[in-house]
Amino acid sequence: MDSTEANQNKASSYLLMINLAEQLKLPFMQIQRQAELIRLTGKQDISSIETSADYALKLIDNYLLGLKLNQDKMALEQEPVSVAAVLYDSGQLLDRLAKKYGVKLELNISGKYEPVMAHKQGLESALVSLGTSLIEAAGVQNTPKCSLQLATHRCRYGIVAGVYSNNPGLTTDLLRQGRKLIGSARQPLVNLTYSAGAGIFVADSILKAMSLSLKASRHHRLYGIGAVMRGNQQLQLV
């Protein structure tokens, strides 16, 4: 890595850290207020506190994984990965948060896809980070039909794994604007979410380390964001 690239990485890592710090205020405020409510009312339902704490920890963990993978490419041990299995596991990890936000989480992994070469934990962390931000954003819609789909499909560039909703605001422009505003604006994705949207940028950073990137994508009639990976026909034969 030359010094210019190292400086660029340092700068983008600093901006991501600012964005993450802003984002983390949200789950900590939720914990703080929920704990106070328990003290005031004497009602002992701590499940929301657990969910918020879990959300904050996952975000920090995923951010650290992105940092580690970006700094030490040697840590990137790629292996044959089934995209459907990773989406299933990500769905399990996101389920509790989705329920708390009143968002119906669906899994659409029908179809047969060859494995992809990827860092399994990295891919899963990226999808979970992306999912947390989109769950939070979908919760705002405040309608009974509010749902998200974790889905995979084939496109001309390879196999896409992503998170989809009926929000037409999930576009390439939204991502482009967000990437420009990260670290300098409180809401880099103002048309999508009221928060800093750190989950999306953390996913971006993890995927960048894996030489992949987040792209706006369509799945049937839904709009979403996903990672595009190249399938490996040889692995399918093995």
Add this chain to the structure above:
Amino acid sequence: MSQILLIEPDRLLAETYKKALSTAGHKVSVASGSQEAINLADKISPDLIILEIQLVGHSGIEFLYEFRSYPEWQNIPVIIHTSVPYAELANGWPILSGYLNTMEYRYKPNTTLESLISSVNDLALSA
């Protein structure tokens, strides 16, 4: 008992504030965005509004401009309860407190439920 319109985009926080304010004897309706808030205000005629500035799309300040443009809503007390620090709002505060008639600013991370309820009770009494 006051009718409160809480404009809070985060569902978990909104539920917590709603429970706390309801326990204190107020009737609370929640809106997550500015258009929904205008529609709800029209429906419930709130006595007081608690407003987060960071919303999806139109900001809370844009909401306030629209809200205050209706003659019947010009004197309804508004508490700005936001994650945006005062230092970032300071230049705009003369407009918020003057033209837009905002009663109070509260920094959300530092505002306990008890102090929010106390502000609401004070403003509701004086309204």
